[in-house]
Amino acid sequence: MIRDKRSEYLAALVLVGPFIVIYGLLFVWPTIQMIALSFTDAPLIGPGEWVGFENYIDILNHRLFRNAAWNTVYFVVLTVVPNTLISLAIAMAVNRLKGWQQGFVMACFFLPYILPVSVVYLIWNWIIDVQYGLIQYVVRPFNGGEPMSLTRTIPFFMPTVAAVTIWWTLGFNVLLFIAGLRNISPEIYEAASLDSAGRWRQFRRITWPLVWPVTALVLTIQLIAQLKIFDQIYLFSIGGRQDPTIVMVQYIYKLAFQQNKGGEGAAAATILFAIIIILSVLQFQALRARGQK
Incomplete structure (x- = not known):
């Protein structure tokens, strides 16, 4: 039995080993380096002197950082x-379709998701x-009766980019929800119909609780993705005032790549990493706990 366990451990190590090595080299080690860099005054490339928590204190007292944090939270809410x-x-609407109609409609909603952000920007900029x-x-x-530049008017900038982002990314979420809806047995709805349950009651008592794990997954994926928003904000703000609409990743980009402050940029990235x-x-955990009640 000891030999069998050793052979199982060896087989598991052979299968998992390449992933562990790649994950460590591409994620864990750069993360450690970023955290270490955040405690120095180093430029983007090159060594620097140890300054402790000075970068974090300066960033937290920086007005532009607070503006970026607020805009990021606002975008997440939108x-x-x-x-x-x-x-x-x-x-739910697509799931009611059958045959080629369902496949065609699903493809129409998913196609924007595979477009690169530059193409999405050009389409919506037009x-x-x-x-x-x-x-x-x-x-x-x-x-x-007058035209208005939605991306040059500050109050409308974030809602406009949020609408574009929703149009661009909802296709993947639709697929996840359809997969969850297909796991619900039709017999449950038939039994509910026999008990004279309407569509709203079926949704509230059957669909919503059973699809809740997928909902929790989608909400978590969207939260992580939108906290890291950069591409759309950067592209739509080209040629205009960027500071009023700056977000966290754009603030990190500004510090590290435009102002050559590698230490402060790493500190801002570490703060965002911890927040995410x-x-x-x-x-x-909160969504999963709610689903288990």
């Missing part, structure tokens, strides 16, 4: 829950363009 609810609604954008036909009646881990773990 995207995470709305994206999840819209994806669930679409998945749609919201002040001179010939299609969205201006909707905006003009609410702006006294803490919030994602707390949210997932």
